[in-house]
Amino acid sequence: MLSRVANSLYWIGRYIERAEDIARLISVSSHLQLDLPKGIRPGWISIVHILGDEEAFLKQGLENDERQIMKFLIGDLSHPGSILSSLSMARESARTVRDVMPREAWEEINALYQTAKSDAQKGYWPKNRHVYLQQIVRGAQTITGILSGSMLHDETYHFVRLGRNLERADMTSRIIDVRSADLVPPAEHELTPFENIQWMSVLKSLTGYQMYRRSVQEPVRRRDVLEFLFKERLFPRAILHCIGEIEGCALALKKNTKVLAQIHAVERSIEKVKPGALEQAELHHLIDQLQLGLAGIDEAIRESYFA
Amino acid sequence: MAIRWGSYPTKGLHDEIIQARGKPRPAADQLCQFLRGLSDKEIEEYKAAADLAIKLMGITFTVYSDSDGSIDRTWPFDIIPRVVDSREWRQIERGLVQRVKALNLFIADLYDQQQVVKDGVFPGELLEDSVNFRPQCVGVKPPQGIWAHICGSDLVRDKDGVVYVLEDNLRVPSGVSYMLENRQVMKRVFPDLFENESILPVDDYPSKLYDMLASLSPRRVAKPVVAVLTPGIYNSAYFEHSYLAQQMGAELVEGSDLVVGDDDCVYMRTIDGPKRVDVIYRRIDDLFLDPEAFNPDSTLGVAGLMRAWKAGKVGLANAPGAGVADDKVVYAYVPDLIRYYLHEEPLIPNVPTYRCIYKEERDYVLAHIAELVVKPANESGGYGMLIGPQASTEECEQFVRAIKRNPRNYVAQPMLTLSTAPTLVGTKVEPRHLDLRPFILSGKETYVTTGGLTRVALRKGSTVVNSSQGGGSKDTWIVDLEGGN
Structure with missing residues (x-):
């Protein structure tokens, strides 16, 4: 297998997992905000800290404001750590390895990016945020399922799994x-x-x-x-x-x-x-x-x- | 009944399917009968089935835009095939083989002794102006003496019914994957037509291509490593690159996947380490092929590739420099080149071409400029052309001055009326102009595709067949009326 192909598969694994993890993190933080008394709420900015994005956040001159933070984390294509950027990069990687992946996997990655992009606004406000993030999580899990259920479990699949699990361990920590x-x-x-x-x-x-x-x-x-x-x-x-x-x-x-x-x-x-x-x-x-x-x-x- | 051949217009045109007054040509007789029997609803169903097949098979071409990255558009396809009688096709096939043979001898000569120049058949000064002549290739002797392994020649038929070669594409001709996919779509949608007619198959192209490429291998191994070198996903022909690689079981590589070692061999980077590549079917233009030899800024190519090729450590198809024979001025000399190298008369004529470098021909062009199409030698894609019958007096005068200033940069041709074929518009048929691009493989043997890619201008009256500009395509049927060979 070409090194470039292995590299793309590895990053597909990482980016899809990353998109899912960011979506989970935002979703749970939203709930937590509602459960805690005002004085001890960690605030939205803590998600930015978890993701290690403070520098980019400050550089863009953004304020500690729910909507700005959500836009930064969800739909900002100029911020490489956003959900949409992760999905976009997963899609670009997938495009170059269409011949080693099942066709449905490409279609699903493509579709998830398209929905994430067209609906991004919904994630910025509390009202529809949960549904939007749920969609991202589900889409990512569908992709993981398709890859696990229909790819040859040879070295191609091992690279996807390597990427996914490294990203997951990183996010948990x-x-x-x-x-x-x-x-x-x-x-x-x-x-x-x-x-x-x-x-x-x-x-x-x-x-x-x-x-x-x-x-x-x-x-x-x-x-x-x-x-x-x-x-x-x-x-x-x-x-x-x-x-x-x-x-x-x-x-x-x-x-x-x-x-x-x-x-x-x-x-x-x-x-x-x-x-x-x-x-x-x-x-x-x-x-x-x-x-x-x-x-x-x-x-x-x-x-x-x-x- | 939806399609009435009786009212189909053919006046002043040559139609590929209908002769006159609704009478089909013999090879298209069965097809026309079948189409006449269809209701509007059936036609719509067939059309929808073809669209679905194209979508499911993922047949696309890429259009790049800044706002949304690259977009894969589905391939515009007309379900009514273009039909050619196999007896006529045999003639054309022979003519193409003859033509490509002469072109290969010509290229080999140019990079060797230039006997053709010394003998006064081809003017040496034209070579100095050629943007596709590569001094880096002088003295190189590729295997079997062949430079243009894959050639796509565009054929057109004028209203007098004569088939002409319009141009030869010797660099990186594309379109063959669509020829193959068009046939797949047609077989899915109209299986019964294929059962009852003797339509010659096209699908052996990928294996012929593989055999030809494998024959260029410098190593004598049972299964040489063949790779298709693509500029990447943003190239408009990426679908074709990946399709051909899959069909041949070859690796699809980008420049960054390859490296030339100190031993001058080409290697691809794999997860198990470097692996030697024997033959590269390159789909990148000469100038981007090797930053060491050509454009130093190119990131698409592979540094040292020319060195490896010259050392005979890797096969390259087409050979760098082969494009020297596909500019518009060289085109004008092809009939002479056939006579010079093969001592034969050309079997397929060129479109008559006036070479402004010669006084007599120039005088004719200057006197008849309003009737002619004038083309600069080194522009492609119709850029910088004068279409006399459609141009203003002022534009004509501009060209007159330009020709006088630099005569050898111009050639002129009479205006052709491309032939038509019935094309579906809604549930009716209308004539649309088309051309045909067969592909010729040259290796130990020469192989011509059975038919080729028929491109059709979908806009009424238009003769622009490019898919990026409203062109579509049709399946091309070579029909054997004699039943068997």
Whole structure:
């Protein structure tokens, strides 16, 4: 397989996952805004922080205003981190590899971009936002389903999966990082009811609330949520699950020594700690290390296969 | 009954299907009978079925716009085929083989001893003006001595019924995928017609193309690596590039996928490391092919590709520099070139062409400028042309001055009336002008497509057949009336 084709497939995986994750994140944050008392609402700008987009946001001279932030995150094609930009780039990548993908996958990617674009306005206002974002999430899942259900599960598919799982691990770690910083209560005995709600929202933005309940059967607490999101190998958005998927793909490819070395380093760094027991600063450091590790995997993939 | 041949106008025209007063030509007889039997509703159903087939098969051409990236438009297609009697087609086929053979000998000669210039058949000064002559290619000896492996020659028929060659495309001729897809659509929509008639098949083109390309491989291996080199998704012919690659089982590559090694071999970057490429069917113009040899700013090509080709480490089709034989001035010499190289009379005539470089011919042009079509040598796509019968006196005078200033840059031809064929307009038929582009493959053997791509000007009275400007296409049937060969 041509390196360029592998590269495109990898980015299709990443961009489709990214569009889905941003949509989930906005959706859950919208709900959270409604549930919390005014004084402790994290504010829309916290989503910009999670996505690491502050610089671009400030550069555009935008204000901390719901509509401007939504436009920036959803429909702004000049901002490479928006939902629409992700879908547009997924579409451009897909166009060049139409011959290795099932035809329906191309059609679905094309259709999702078109709807996301023509309906973008709906996402800017609270009234229709949920429906709009739901559409994005569903479209992305349809694409994932078509690819999984009808592509040859050979190396072409492994590259899509690599991209998807790296992006997913990245997004989970970002959400944990920013939300847990927001969530440190000023005094241990205050605000516990809201803390509970906020950790629930973290789980929900990763569609993990129900699964957490089934798996942990404990109240929603920082300690248990963190253990679950880092280490529950059975939960598809947990870090170790994603790392396991990435490892599975790498094992099926040739020339995988470098990539596997990176994967195993990341895996060990998570396995040896108890994230739930970490202080906020330690947790932040752990996530920093994890992000570097993920970037290292990405780099190893590039060097081994796309160069 | 929707289609009445009796009222179909053919006066002053040559129609490919109807002779006169509604009488079909013999090869089109069955088709006309079938069409006459259809109700309006049936015609609409067939039309809708063809449109659906085109959409489902994803037959598109690309139009690029700034606002929305690139748009794939579906291919405009007319369901009434153009029909040619196989006996006439055999003649044309022989003429095309003859023509392309002479053109290849001519190109090889130009990049070698230039005997044709020394013998006074082709004026050397014309070469100096040629934008497609590549000094970088002088002295190169491609395999089998062939430069133009794939040629698309445009044929037109004038109102007198004579078929002429209008031009030869020797650089990167396109359209063959639409010829193949048009037939697929027709077989899906009118299976019964194909059952009852002896319509010669067209679908062996991709395998002939592959065989020809494989024969250019510098390595003697059972399955040489063949790649189609495309400028990328924004090119208007991208559909065709990807289609041909798929049909041949070849890799579809862009310039950035290829690299020339220190050993002068060409490699493609794959996830398992570099893999050697034996033959490249390039769909990129010469000047963008290799930034080392031509345009240094080109990002479409591959640095060192010319070096690899000259060293005989990779096959290139068409060979760089082959385009020297497809400008309008060279065209005027093709009949002479056929006589010179093959000692034969041309089987298909050129449109009579007056070469302003010669005094006698120039004087005729200057005296008859209002009746002629005047073309500058090195412009394409109809740019900078004078259409005498439609031009003002002032425009004619401008051209007179231009010809006097630089006579060798101009040729002139009489105005032709392109032949027509019935084309569906609503549920009725009307005559529309058309041309025909057959494709000729030259390798160890020469192969001509059975028919070719018929392009039709869908606008009434128009003779512009380009798909970007309101042109469409038709399936081309070579019908064997003798039943078998």
